[in-house]
Structures are given as structure tokens and as C-alpha cells.
Amino acid sequence: MIAPDPLTPEGAAVIDLHEQLEDLEERTGEWPGADVVDLLGTWLAEFDFTRAPAAARWVAGNVWVLRRQDRHEDEVTLWADETSALASLAQHARSNWDNVEGGDGIPASPPASDRRAVDLYYGPRDERGDEDYWLYVDDIGRLASTVPAPDGFLFPDGASCARANSAAVFHPMIGPDDEGLPAIETGGVLVFAYLDADMQAVRVSVDLDTADEQVVRADGTIPLHVEVGSATVFSAGARRVPAQSRPGLMRRLIRRVRRMCWWRGD
Known part of the structure; x- marks a missing residue:
């Protein structure tokens, strides 16, 4: 209620x-x-x-924001993770190491550690002069309309989705020599989740070629919303509908x- x-x-x-x-x-x-x-x-x-109706704001992922400022420029760049942003900042520090070389506790050559190089180059925040930086994570927002799609497309309702989900099929690999990959099939959509030795990562891929026609819009696209943990990493075509209640x-x-x-x- x-x-x-x-x-x-x-x-x-x-x-x-x-x-x-x-x-x-x-x-x-x-x-x-x-x-x-x-x-x-x-x-x-x-x-x-x-x-x-006002569009609903969804979090469609997050990004690391790096702002670097000195006497000549005020630059803002976006990064997929903190490690990459810090590496970029360390690269700038190493290329300008002669600005701090010879200072108290500053070695002649920048250290190999990105964090250490950044800390030595910029020093304590309350002692920084012309150069400074800010590094923080922020959400990527996306406005999603709550009104029906202009082409009249209607995604399957709750009962239809429940039936499709209950009929989901798991396609396992048949032994280590199987050339296929493990996948779950729901509504004709195949989601592969596997360990990829070449990429040295857990890899997730989605195959939409065999999706049921009920989830395909008139333009051939399919509403897709992908989450990792509690973070939305991709969202396209998703549209929140009002909660159903008695x-x-x-x-x-x-x-x-x-x-x-x-x-x-x-």
C-alpha cells in the first residue's frame, strides 16, 4: 500500500x-x-x-575527477579509476620534477611509486603554493523519462517478466576443452560471465542478437541496464515506471x- x-x-x-x-x-x-x-x-x-512529467535521475556509473591547477592552466580530466588518475598526476609531477628538486626531503629523481611521487611533488595541502590538485569520485547522472516511449513500445509487464525469468536457462561449458563459454539465457538474451586469461579479468559480455521480439524496440535497440554491485555501469533505454501497489x-x-x-x- x-x-x-x-x-x-x-x-x-x-x-x-x-x-x-x-x-x-x-x-x-x-x-x-x-x-x-x-x-x-x-x-x-x-x-x-x-x-x-519530470525525468527521473538515475546514476549511470561513476567517474574519478582530477583537477590540476598551476599558474598557467586549470585542467579537469575524467578517469575510470583512481589508479589511472593518480598515474596521470604522477606523470605530470615527474616531467616537472626540477621544480621541486633540491628541496627538503626531495630526492634527485622522482620515486617509482605514483602516490609517493605525487605526495613529494605537491607536499602538504596547507603548504602548497602555485600548484595544487583535487581528486575525487563522482556519479554520472542520467535523466530517464517516466512517460511511454514515443514509438509506442511497451516493455513486458511484471507477470511476463516473471515468466521469462523463471524460464531462464543456464548453458554450461562441457569440460575444459569446450570452445563455448558459460552463459545464462533469459528472454533470448545471452549473458556470458567467465574468467578471461588473456585480459586477466572476470569478463562479462551480453549477446542481444537472439533477444525475444517483446524486448526489441521499433528501432532495433533493446533497453539495457547493467549494474556491478550497487553501481550502475551502463544504462540505455531504461525507463522507470511508477511503483505498482494495491x-x-x-x-x-x-x-x-x-x-x-x-x-x-x-
Whole structure:
């Protein structure tokens, strides 16, 4: 059941209407039709139904942001991981090592460790002069529309998705000499997850060529949302829909109002 959030304008409005109707019923012992109409008219006037629904913000991954500043430039670069960003910063430090060489505790040659090279080159933050840097991780946002796709495409509903998920098939390798790869098949989509000795990594690949037509849009693309842990690393075509729930306050209100005999003026 939906629980209105009083911290949102919509939730606060629903709670306010509920309280007004409860007060009306306490005073009159019923819901007089004319009074309810007046309450609903005033309440609905607070909403703006002319605007398009606001797009929902999703986190579509994250990135390491490196900002490096000196007397000549203020540069911002983006990196997939902290190690790569630090290596880039260390490369700059080593190429300008003569700026700090000869200082207290500074060796003649930069150290091999990227972290050590950066720490020695820039020094303590409160003692830095013309040169400084900032390195931090930040989310990559993506706005996803909550309205239906313009081409009329409808992704399978909850029941259809549950049936497809329950029919998922695992395709294992048949021994170490099998030239195939382990994969799970759901809705015709093949997801391979395996250890790749050439890349020295756990590798995940998705094959969409055999996807069921129900998940393929008119332009041939397929909505895809990929997460690793709690982080979204890829999202394209995904569209969040309102949460489904059992009839709540507003549906009960509508049903009750419809049952009223408006022509009697109750």
C-alpha cells in the first residue's frame, strides 16, 4: 500500500486532503457530495497538469575527477579509476620534477611509486603554493523519462517478466576443452560471465542478437541496464515506471465519490 511522503509536495497534499475528509466525516457523520466536490475542486486546483512529467535521475556509473591547477592552466580530466588518475598526476609531477628538486626531503629523481611521487611533488595541502590538485569520485547522472516511449513500445509487464525469468536457462561449458563459454539465457538474451586469461579479468559480455521480439524496440535497440554491485555501469533505454501497489487512499476516495448520488445534492 502506498504511504504518502510528507516531505514531498505531492505526499503532503494527499495527507492534507485525507485530513480534510476525515474532519468532514467527523462533523457530519458522512461525506456530503456537495462538500466533497468543493474540497476536491480546491485541492485539484493546487496541481499543475500542464507540465510534462519530470525525468527521473538515475546514476549511470561513476567517474574519478582530477583537477590540476598551476599558474598557467586549470585542467579537469575524467578517469575510470583512481589508479589511472593518480598515474596521470604522477606523470605530470615527474616531467616537472626540477621544480621541486633540491628541496627538503626531495630526492634527485622522482620515486617509482605514483602516490609517493605525487605526495613529494605537491607536499602538504596547507603548504602548497602555485600548484595544487583535487581528486575525487563522482556519479554520472542520467535523466530517464517516466512517460511511454514515443514509438509506442511497451516493455513486458511484471507477470511476463516473471515468466521469462523463471524460464531462464543456464548453458554450461562441457569440460575444459569446450570452445563455448558459460552463459545464462533469459528472454533470448545471452549473458556470458567467465574468467578471461588473456585480459586477466572476470569478463562479462551480453549477446542481444537472439533477444525475444517483446524486448526489441521499433528501432532495433533493446533497453539495457547493467549494474556491478550497487553501481550502475551502463544504462540505455531504461525507463522507470511508477511503483505498482494495491488500491490506496486515492482509489478508495474515487470509488466512494462515484457511488454518491450527485443529483440528490447530498
